[in-house]
Amino acid sequence: MIAEPMTETHKSEKRMTGRTVLAWLIGFFMVIFAANGAFIYLALSSWTGVEVESSYKAGQAYQGEIDAANAQNARAWQVDARLERDAAGLATIRLEARDRNGAPLSGLTFNALLERPTHRADDRSVMLAESETGVYVGTLENLAPGQWDMRLEGDDTTGVVFRSRNRVFVSQ
Known part of the structure; x- marks a missing residue:
């Protein structure tokens, strides 16, 4: 039998102690x-998710909204709105409104509300002034690029006669 010399092997074993387990946990x-x-x-x-402040009041007004939408459809107006932004951030909204026969609609008051789909703090509103018969124009300064919801509302002497909501993308 061959005897091997005794050598000490130093294995650096890390022992798992209670303190180590506690520290990891x-x-x-x-x-x-x-x-x-x-x-x-x-x-x-961020956005709270609240669309209306009172669901009960919104429910009470629902039939009126349906009647207003039916009246708007019966008028068959042709409303075309365009949003353009220049490099400096100046945005121009140009709206053309015509009746069912194609005649320009004059004497209305249009308001445009630009809303961010995710955050209400960036919302912007602008009144559109009639620049020529049936053409309404408004400008906004420092409009950020990205997605916006453009809500248009047109009034005459009897109240709100036109509403629309469109998703628009404003490029750089």
């Missing part, structure tokens, strides 16, 4: 709590 849950905290902060500081 605390670290794991701290990461989870930090991520949840970030998500809660982002959820509460």
